[in-house]
Amino acid sequence: MSTASILTCTDLTIGYRNKKTIVKEVSKKLNLHLNRGELVCLIGPNGSGKSTLIRTLTGIQPPLSGEVWLCGKKIGDLSSEEKAKNLSVVLTTPVQAGYLTAFDIVALGRFPYTNWAGRLTESDKNIVMSALASVGADNLACRFIHELSDGEQQKVMIARALAQEPELMVLDEPTAFLDFPHKIDTMRILKKVAQKTEKSILLSIHDLNLAIRCADQLWIIDQNGTMISGIPEDLVLSGIFGSAFEIDGVSFDPIRGEFTIPVEKKGTFSIVAPESIERIWTLYALERIGFTPAEGSMADIDVMVRKDGEKPVWQLCNSDGKWECENICELVECISAHHEGVGYH
C-alpha cells in the first residue's frame, strides 16, 4: 500500500488460544488497510468478532497468525509508550471518576509526553484546550466529569484520545449510550476530527444507517466471521451489506438504505398524488399498517392526496364508498374501519 496507510494487516487470523492446543478462530485471512484521515466504521452482528478484531488491532491481544502494522511498524514490536503516541482508544464503558474536571481527564491524554510527575507544560495545556475545542467541549473544561451528561462525557473522552496526539484513534461503540441526535453529533465530531487533523479513525458501531452515511470505508464482519471491506455505497449496491445483516423477516431496503420493519400484510393500495412530502409520508403510513402497492392489479383501496388551497386533503376509496380525511391519522382510522375482514387495530 501507499505511504499514507496508517494501519495495515496482512493475512491476519484473529481468535483465542486456550493453553496450547485449543484454538478458536474468529476470523481469518484478513487484509485490511486504513489510510490517513480516513473514518472507518466496523460493523457486524453481535458475536461476529468486532471486539476481538479491535483488541487485536490495538495490540491488546496477539493475533493467531499474520501481522498488524501500525505506522509502518509491527504493533507487537512497539514499546507501550511508542504505541501510545501512535494509537489512542475510547472504550465503551463510561468512565467513573469523581472529582476530576473535564480538563483533568483530557490532560491525562498527555501521559506519554509528560515527565514523571505528569507536569503539563504550556504547550501541553494548549493541546488539551484545543482538543476540547475541536470536540466542542471547551466550555466544559472546568466541570466535573461525573456531573456531565452521557453525550458530554463522550465528547470529553474523544478529546482525551485526541490530546494523546495519535495517528490512529480506535473507538469501541462510541455511540452506544447516546440518544439519536447525540449519536449523529458524535459522528459529526469524529468526521470533522478526521478531516481537520488528518487522524485516522476506526470505530465499531451498531447503527447501520449512521455507518452508511458517515464512513469513508466500511468493514463488515458477518455471522461467519467473513470480512468484507469497501466504501458504503458499493457494498449496498452489490447486496453484500444487506446479506450480512438480514435475519428472519428483517430485510434491507437498498433504495432507502435502511432496514425495514416487517408487518403483517393487510392489502394493496394505489395512490394518486403529486410529488410532495405528503405523498412520501402517506406511503410510509400505508406501509406501516401493512399495505403494499398494487403494482398494476386491482387495489383494495385507492388513496388520493390533493391540495385544498394550502391544506392537503386525503381521499380514500374502496368498494364500499368514499371518504375525505384531514390528516393521516384520520386516513389510517378510516382504512381500519372500512377495510373488510383484516381491519387494522
Place this chain on the structure above:
Amino acid sequence: MNLDDGKAGNNMRRLDVAIPLILGILVFLFLLDLMLGSVNIPPNAFFKILTGGTVKVTWMNIFWDWRMPKAITTVFAGGALALSGLLMQTYFRNPLADPYILGISSGASLGVALVMMSAGIFGVGTIFTNGLISGISISMAAILGAFAVLLLILLISAKIKSNTTILILGIMVSYISGAIVTVLMQFSDESSMHSYSIWTMGSFSGVTWSQLPFLVILVLAGFILSLCLVKPLNALLLGEQYAESMGMNYDHIRKVIILTTALMAGAVTAFCGPVGFLGIATPHFCRALFVTADHRVLVPGCIIIGGILALCTDIISHVPGTNIILPVNAITALFGAPVVIWVIIRGTRFGRGVTT
C-alpha cells in the same frame, strides 16, 4: 488558545495555597501534642525546652523520652495510613478500600497473637508480655506476619491479573488469620488475651527512640515511592485499560502500588497496632477538602492531613490533664467519623458527596 488563569488545570495552584496553611496546622498540633497529656507542661517551660533550656527533670523526661517519639510516630503513622488508604482506593477503584484490605494487618495480628498467646500457652508469656523485650518482639512478630501476607499477595498477583480477585483473596486471608487468632484465644490465659486486645486497640505511644528510625525509614520510603507513583495513579483513575493504552506498564505499577502500601501499612501496624479509620477516611476527607482527585495534590495532601488527624486523635486519647488513656481506635472513629461525615456531606463549598 489562552488558558483562563485560575480555572482549568489549576489543581497544583490550589496546593500552593493550601500547603503552607495545613503545614502550619500540622506544626501547631505537633507542638500541642508535645505539651498536653496527663501532665501538661506550662507554656513558658515548654518554650524553654524547645529553645534548649533546662526545666524540671520530670518535664524534661516526659518531653524527650515519652512525648517526642510519640508525636513523631503519630505524624508518620497518620500520613502513612492515609496514603496507603489512598493507594488502595485508587488501585481497587473502590471507595471502601483501606490500607488493610490486602490482609496486611491480619497478617500482623496473627504474628502478634502467635507471640503473645502461644507463649502464654507454653508458660513463658510473662517474658514477652511484661518483660523489656516485649515491645521489640511484638513489633518483630507483626512485621513478620505482615511480610508473610505481602509475599503471599505478591505471589498471587503475579499469577492473577484481576484486582477484584486479589481483593477477595485479601479478605479471605483476613478471615483465615482471624480464625487462627480466635482458636489461639480459646487456649490462652486471660492476661495474654488482655494484652492482645490492648494491642488491637492501637496506640502511638509504644515506640521508643531505638525503634523510631525503623518506622520513619520504612514510612519515608513509602512516601517517596508514592510521590513517584502520582502519574500512573492519575492514569488509573480512568481504569486499567485506559491506563495501559496511554503507555503505562500496569503489571509493573500494580506491584509497586501493592509493595508501597504493604510497606507503610505493615510498618504502622507493627509499631502502633491495627489503627483503623484514618486510612479509609482521610483520602475522602482530602478529596472533599481539595476538590480534586489529582494525585499530585492528594499524595502530599494525604501525608499532611493524615498527620494532622492522627495528632488530633492522639491529643484526645491522652485526655489532657488526666491519667486516662483512651484507645486510639475508639477515638479515631468516635471523633473522626462525625467530622468526616460533615466534610463530605456539607463541608465543601460545592457540597459534593463521596466519589472516587
